[in-house]
Each structure stands twice: as C-alpha cells, then as structure tokens.
Amino acid sequence: MNVDLHTHTYPASDCSRIPYRDYVGWCVANGVEGVALTNHGDVDDNRKLEGALAAEGVLLLHGSEISTLYGDFVVFSPDLDYLAGFRALQDLPHAEDLDENAALVWVHPGAGGGRSHSAYFSGIERMVAHVVDGVEVFNGNWLGERYVAVAEQVAARLGVARTAGSDAHDAARLMTCYTELPDPVRSTADLVDAIKSGATIPHRRATPGRRRRLGIF
Ligand SMILES: [Zn+2]
Ligand SMILES: [Zn+2]
Helix, strand or coil: CEEECCECCECCCCCCCCEHHHHHHHHHHCCCCEEEECCECCCHHHHHHHHHHHHCCCEEEEEEEEEECCEEEEEECCCHHHHCCCCCECCCCCHHHCCCCCEEEEECHHHCCCCCCCCCCCCCHHHHCCCCCEEEEEECCCCCHHHHHHHHHHHHHHCCEEEEECCECCHHHCCCEEEECCCCCCCHHHHHHHHHCCCCEEEECCCHHHHHCCCCC
C-alpha cells in the first residue's frame, strides 16, 4: 500500500487549508487506499475522519506532529487517547514515556522545528537516536537537495526506517510524497510495526500533475 504519512487538516491544524470534507473527497477521487493524518498536537480530526474514510474504503492512520528543540517529530500510535496527550510544542519525549506500540518519526530534519524554530546542526541525531524509529527523507515542502541530503544522512547514521509524506496543507499537494508499505497494513498498529522493522520505501513525485490520475496509488 502507498500511504502519504504526513498530512494536515483544518481546523485541527490552523495552518492547513484542507477542511476535512475536502480531505475525504480528495482521497476518494484519487483512489487512495490509506493516509496518515498528523495534525499538530491535535487528534480531533482523526476521530471525525476515521469513520467517514472507512465508509469510503480508505484506511486512516493516526499520528500527531510535535515540535521540539531538536526538530519536528510525528508520533504514530493506534491509541488516539495516548496521542491526545502530545502537544504541538513540547519537549522531546523520554524513551520511557513512549508507548511500545508507538513509533516516532523525525520529520524534515534538515528544516528544523516548524513551531519551535529550532535549527538542525550536524550531530544532533546523536541526541535523539534513543527515541527515533524512522526519518522522513522526502517531505513535500522540503524537497531541496540540501534537505534531502541531510535527511538521508541522518537516516543512514541512525540506521532506521526511511519514510516520505507530503506535509500537505492544500488538498492538491496530497501524495506528492508517499511511503510504500510492502507488507499488508490494516491498522496504525501495522504501520508502527512496518516503521520499527524498516519495511518502508519512500517515494516522491517529480510532476505533481500526474498524481491526479485515478487509482495510481
Ligand atoms: Zn513540521
Ligand atoms: Zn507537518
């Protein structure tokens, strides 16, 4: 399954311009099988959208993006009550606070923290290595060579899963980057397993216009 592992909706993410009806509509119109909703410290839209998407045959995967002094991270977990405990701006979680059924992906590492305004510096990966299960190597907003190079370097140094997500704030940008999950994924728990076992293949689309063809995901 090909899944966009980094998306935002309005109003749960006030920076997004995708109301949840448009989000469902886009997924259905484009034959999306699964998508991860990763708003900033807010899972309200995950609760609202899960049933609506399931009714259309689209699997919603749950995540929450947090901004820390080390950069931005998405926590994936099947447990929405657990995810609801994370905040848009907060400390990097301690390893002992991370549920064993959760996976932590360091998103756009080269771009630093979106809300914390932290900056990446070489070697910072050593400080987060104990909690990171994956690194987002392709982010739809940060596809410049420099950002991709930093992310690839960090992923290689940490020896963790490589993921991709659009970080879309507009519906037209959904799936510009996505992660191929070769093993069957029926739930967020399966996604967490895939990340922890490194069974993820990141992709980016060079020509956004092509993604509109039905059923190509
Ligand atoms: Zn971010
Ligand atoms: Zn984001």
